[in-house]
Amino acid sequence: MRGYRYLPDVVTLEFDPDLCVGCGRCFDVCPHQVFVIKENKAWMVDRDACMECGACARNCPVKAITVDAGVGCATGLIGEWLNEIKPRRKGCS
Amino acid sequence: MSYIVPPGLYAVGQPTPDSPVIVTANYKMTYDLVRQALVRCDAWLLVLETYGINVWCAAGKGTFGTQEIVRRVVSSRLVELVNHRSLVLPILGAPGVAAHQVKSQCGFLIRYAANRAADLPEYLGNGMQTTPVMRALSFSLAERLVLIPVELVLELKAVTLIALAVLLGFSLAGSFADGLQAFSAYAGAFGCGIALTPVLLPWLSGRRFALKGALLGLLWTCCCYFLSGGGWPLLVTLAAVLVLPAVSAYHALNFTGCTPYTSRSGVRKELRNSLPVMAGAVGTGLLLLLISLFV
The missing domain is CATH 3.40.50.11600 (Rossmann fold)
Structure with a gap:
């Protein structure tokens, strides 16, 4: 994404090229062009651009991609942490 | 509807x-x-x-x-x-x-x-x-601007309460003019984080949202100091330098939820690093203000 870059070396995206069948779905779905297709294989060329939306992993038919998908939102994360700290109430999961 | x-x-x-x-x-x-x-x-x-x-x-x-x-x-x-x-x-x-x-x-x-x-x-x-x-995804100025009102509305209740507490606290400790000044300083820091950071997002240095917000907050603190003619007591000045950038940084960090490029792992890392710093800054600042009442 032109003009924007977030923290490097943090994302949970992993790609196993040995499993890849070169279908190109990861290239189709990635909003940040993390993958390119060359010689009938996917190549992870820009891992740090990943925003962990999980589209590539979900659309990979051979599970060559894994990522701990979720929303990168500070308010949401703080809310989750507060919920963990709070003693569990009856009837809530 | x-x-x-x-x-x-x-x-x-x-x-x-x-x-x-x-x-x-x-x-x-x-x-x-x-x-x-x-x-x-x-x-x-x-x-x-x-x-x-x-x-x-x-x-x-x-x-x-x-x-x-x-x-x-x-x-x-x-x-x-x-x-x-x-x-x-x-x-x-x-x-x-x-x-x-x-x-x-x-x-x-x-x-x-x-x-x-x-x-x-x-x-x-x-x-x-x-x-x-x-x-190609984009995140143009117009696309960022339309998000600001939503964020404002979401934060308005908590921020209004804090702003009123600031107004009341400083008015009681000093004069109503002091109260108004502190109120504007807080409101401005909030504005730096919630509005100015998104507007200037691609041009602010660094990748961390909290740092971008803190930078603007610090500039705002300087503006407040000089606009008010300076002459703040040392402890109050220190408190302002600690608290105002932290307020701005916190609201800037919340904008991560609106962007189409921040990863969950990245936000988690930034929160872990910056939340203790912000809390420490605000805590120390409040303590300094408290001490300034008695010296």
Whole structure:
């Protein structure tokens, strides 16, 4: 994404090229062009651009991609942490 | 007014069995944007039940997802209506949809078309080829500006309470003029984080949102000092330098939820690093203010 870059070396995206069948779905779905297709294989060329939306992993038919998908939102994360700290109430999961 | 469109199959223009099937969410604004984009096209519109949520957020929750697509394809008896076996989806719907599973469960091939509905006519006209432009996400000034009011409304209640407490506290400790000054200083720091940081986002140095916010907060603190003619007691000055940038940094950090490029792991890391610093700064600042009352 032109003009924007977030923290490097943090994302949970992993790609196993040995499993890849070169279908190109990861290239189709990635909003940040993390993958390119060359010689009938996917190549992870820009891992740090990943925003962990999980589209590539979900659309990979051979599970060559894994990522701990979720929303990168500070308010949401703080809310989750507060919920963990709070003693569990009856009837809530 | 309801913002939910009943899910199901709709016709745009005069679709035939050869016309493309476009899949979208049942948030009224999304549905209207897609229909507007397709105004000169003949197409089928398969509206999924996303409970009035947009494509991106619904895909994240999985309501814009594999099961719902299969269910709608079956319930709308699409196989009897069209000759082809393909569905056109927005790229940002992909986090909820496993294309290969849709194919195996109902026989339809998923085509991820573009990020924006506005690119649909070009996509349909060029033989369903996604160009690099259709793939590229943007986050322009206009796109950032429309998000600010939403953030403002969400934070307004808590911030108003804090601002009133600041006004009251400083008025009681000093004069009403002091109260007003502290109130404006706090409100300005809030504005730096929630509005100015998003506006200046690509031009502020660094990748960390908290740092971008803190930088603007620090500049604002300097402005406050010089605009008020200076002469603040040392402890109050120190407190301002600690608290105001932290306030701005906190609200800047909250903007991560609005951007289309921050990862969950990245935000988690930034929060872990910066929340203790912000809390420490605010805590120390308040302590200094308290001490300043007695010296």
